[in-house]
Amino acid sequence: MTKKDESLELVKRAIRDAGLRATPARIAILQMLWESNSPLPHSVVAEKLASLGVDSATVFRNLNGMAQVGLLRRAELGDHVWRFEAIRDHEHGRDSAHPHFLCVDCGEVTCLDDVQLTASSQRVTERVGEITEILVRGHCNQCR
Amino acid sequence: MTKKDESLELVKRAIRDAGLRATPARIAILQMLWESNSPLPHSVVAEKLASLGVDSATVFRNLNGMAQVGLLRRAELGDHVWRFEAIRDHEHGRDSAHPHFLCVDCGEVTCLDDVQLTASSQRVTERVGEITEILVRGHCNQCR
DNA sequence: AACTACTTGCAATCGTATTGCACGTGCATT
DNA sequence: AATGCACGTGCAATACGATTGCAAGTAGTT
Numbered sequence: 384m385t386k387k388d389e390s391l392e393l394v395k396r397a398i399r400d401a402g403l404r405a406t407p408a409r410i411a412i413l414q415m416l417w418e419s420n421s422p423l424p425h426s427v428v429a430e431k432l433a434s435l436g437v438d439s440a441t442v443f444r445n446l447n448g449m450a451q452v453g454l455l456r457r458a459e460l461g462d463h464v465w466r467f468e469a470i471r472d473h474e475h476g477r478d479s480a481h482p483h484f485l486c487v488d489c490g491e492v493t494c495l496d497d498v499q500l501t502a503s504s505q506r507v508t509e510r511v512g513e514i515t516e517i518l519v520r521g522h523c524n525q526c527r
Numbered sequence: 528m529t530k531k532d533e534s535l536e537l538v539k540r541a542i543r544d545a546g547l548r549a550t551p552a553r554i555a556i557l558q559m560l561w562e563s564n565s566p567l568p569h570s571v572v573a574e575k576l577a578s579l580g581v582d583s584a585t586v587f588r589n590l591n592g593m594a595q596v597g598l599l600r601r602a603e604l605g606d607h608v609w610r611f612e613a614i615r616d617h618e619h620g621r622d623s624a625h626p627h628f629l630c631v632d633c634g635e636v637t638c639l640d641d642v643q644l645t646a647s648s649q650r651v652t653e654r655v656g657e658i659t660e661i662l663v664r665g666h667c668n669q670c671r
Numbered sequence: 672a673a674c675t676a677c678t679t680g681c682a683a684t685c686g687t688a689t690t691g692c693a694c695g696t697g698c699a700t701t
Numbered sequence: 702a703a704t705g706c707a708c709g710t711g712c713a714a715t716a717c718g719a720t721t722g723c724a725a726g727t728a729g730t731t
Binding site for chain 4: 399443447464
Binding site for chain 2: 517518526
């Protein structure tokens, strides 16, 4: 069994384990997001899948559906576009969202796994409320 | 001069200082947002201003325009609706990268002036690009 | 292989955000 | 106070992302 086949089986398994059918559209979407190292907007996913003859509405339904069952995370980074990101096995559902960097110029998104606030800042923030997500915006290196 | 007149003059002055004309629509919008203690979505502002005969598109243009010159802040709280909040005098326009806490439930925005990232996190982030804004999302104490 | 509930493609629809254009107006100047 | 003009506004058209209804197709069970 080739590496590709193994990966395919893993994808199928993940989808079925989530309680959904392993359709070509879902498989392609999840593969794509597993291989991407940053969240992708629907438009990008749809464009790619269009070449396989998959409808844009189907992509929408699957992205949202897979987000609902915990295969993906649906993120809004402040530019009015939903982005979808694969949730890896080792993450525990939606609670373990990591920070993102959004370039306000080109829209590029970078995942920041190990960014956190200083201890005193955490205390200040906890006085205000319960943090669920940290988002950093700015100009990426390509854009400045 | 009544208190209301004083407030009116302040609003006009703020608009002109920002390089814009003090038109009735802008005045009404800025007054409304100055009096509100939380960000308002366009729909709410437009609905109120409609009774004064102001067009919805004008409200949009003015909200965006005033956000561009630093009179307002345009925020996205994760529900795909732009919200606008007045930037008070003592804040320093759009350049100052002071973090905000956004309650995803009620839309309340809290300024976190003295919140910052750990040194190592800053290094990680600066490798990606130039930070202009830090946004912390979560549930505020009133909402949980 | 057959059956059925779930999926998909297609097109219509919806709601928010944006834009073109002709008309109106704030405000600097005279 | 009157004038000029760049800027602002109203109206309608439009763009665009997101969603949905429905008939036809298919994954996975029996």
